[in-house]
Amino acid sequence: MASSRSMRVRLLALLMIASSAYAAARDDDETTLTAGWNGEVAFIKSADDAFFMEIGGRLHVDFRAYRAEFAPPPTFLIRRARLQVEGAIHRMYEFKIQADFADDESILLRDGFVNIHAKDVVQVMAGQFKAPFSQEEYVSSKYMPFVERSMINNIVPGRSPGVMVHGLTEGAVIGYAVSVQNDDGELGSNQNGGLDVFAQGRFKPWREGTLETFSFGGALGTGEREGESFVVGRTSSRSVVFFNEIPLNGALFRSNVEGWWYPGPLLVQSEYDMLSAERKDLAEGGGDLADVNAKGFMVQAAYVLTGETNYPDDPIVPRRPVHEGGPGAWEVAFRYQFFEVEGAERANRVDSVTGALNWWCNRFVHYQANVTWEHFRNHPDPSTSETSNIAFLTRLNVYF
Numbered sequence: 001m002a003s004s005r006s007m008r009v010r011l012l013a014l015l016m017i018a019s020s021a022y023a024a025a026r027d028d029d030e031t032t033l034t035a036g037w038n039g040e041v042a043f044i045k046s047a048d049d050a051f052f053m054e055i056g057g058r059l060h061v062d063f064r065a066y067r068a069e070f071a072p073p074p075t076f077l078i079r080r081a082r083l084q085v086e087g088a089i090h091r092m093y094e095f096k097i098q099a100d101f102a103d104d105e106s107i108l109l110r111d112g113f114v115n116i117h118a119k120d121v122v123q124v125m126a127g128q129f130k131a132p133f134s135q136e137e138y139v140s141s142k143y144m145p146f147v148e149r150s151m152i153n154n155i156v157p158g159r160s161p162g163v164m165v166h167g168l169t170e171g172a173v174i175g176y177a178v179s180v181q182n183d184d185g186e187l188g189s190n191q192n193g194g195l196d197v198f199a200q201g202r203f204k205p206w207r208e209g210t211l212e213t214f215s216f217g218g219a220l221g222t223g224e225r226e227g228e229s230f231v232v233g234r235t236s237s238r239s240v241v242f243f244n245e246i247p248l249n250g251a252l253f254r255s256n257v258e259g260w261w262y263p264g265p266l267l268v269q270s271e272y273d274m275l276s277a278e279r280k281d282l283a284e285g286g287g288d289l290a291d292v293n294a295k296g297f298m299v300q301a302a303y304v305l306t307g308e309t310n311y312p313d314d315p316i317v318p319r320r321p322v323h324e325g326g327p328g329a330w331e332v333a334f335r336y337q338f339f340e341v342e343g344a345e346r347a348n349r350v351d352s353v354t355g356a357l358n359w360w361c362n363r364f365v366h367y368q369a370n371v372t373w374e375h376f377r378n379h380p381d382p383s384t385s386e387t388s389n390i391a392f393l394t395r396l397n398v399y400f
Helices: 003-027 151-155
Strands: 034-036 043-045 051-066 075-089 092-098 109-121 122-130 158-170 173-183 195-202 215-230 239-245 246-261 265-277 287-305 329-342 347-360 365-376 387-400
Touching: 092 347, 109 158, 151 287, 151 329, 215 265, 239 347, 246 329
Parallel strands: none
Antiparallel strands: 034 043, 043 051, 051 075, 051 387, 075 092, 092 109, 109 122, 122 158, 158 173, 173 195, 195 215, 215 246, 246 265, 265 287, 287 329, 329 347, 347 365, 365 387
């Protein structure tokens, strides 16, 4: 009951913040509000367009089962239950507030930022947001062709408070972002020697032709860790931890290269990430331990069998949705990935292959089914000789 009351209080706070944003933008001479649905999202806006706000959310209902003895038992799971508001004040001050009510760690807030967007080429964001590092992390969970992101996400920075300068040139030929963040988790205060710095660049050199949608880029990240435990090795099915966190002390450096291409119904993505972290003064007697080095790679392809366009961060919109008597849109996907940790006492590597079938009933509802084979170089559980696991993951994805 207490948890339920706390949830209601948090939701009320979210709505109050959104209302305050409107009050700040409101002009005494323009007090008329329009609320409606444009076929894609619910919205509220002022008569003079000085204030605009969209209201959205998502629900992910999963079922998961595993074959290996060392894997967890089958389970149903509410993976995400999110509400969000986003919009703009005077078309220049963009904002987003997103909360996840499925969070079992009581960290309700996901995104909470303001983006000053006077020009596309130079924008400034402040608040809590995703670090500019990984294209896979940036793709919304609403549109991923797989139930879960790949294992490289183990070393990718996520959301944390900070400030970022970013922008796009005309035609999005060049995109860039530089941020300074705590990188100590959602709402986390900095507990390390210095703030983390991330820099990302993306290039889209072709404006027309077959390669018009091809882009590539990379990112760098640097920071310090003072006794903090980090570098978790967990399978993409989230079923097995094959490398536990270990204490770090000293410099931490991350890098990645990435690319994607989406001509028509085909979407191809690939990413390679690396991490190196020092372990100074952590050996017996005060000596240094060997650096921890982690690396991961993924390549994936998804194809819409019914011919709809497959954008990386947009829904697949069926030409003939189910509620109109059609078959919806059907997508198949394949992914290979590996993740490896070296230089520590418990080094390990996992190779994994996933096949996926996705059925988009309409732009707001789709079903996903994944079968994943995971192979461990070293036994993840010393009580068994098994080195492989098969995971079956399904999801009902509803968003608005």
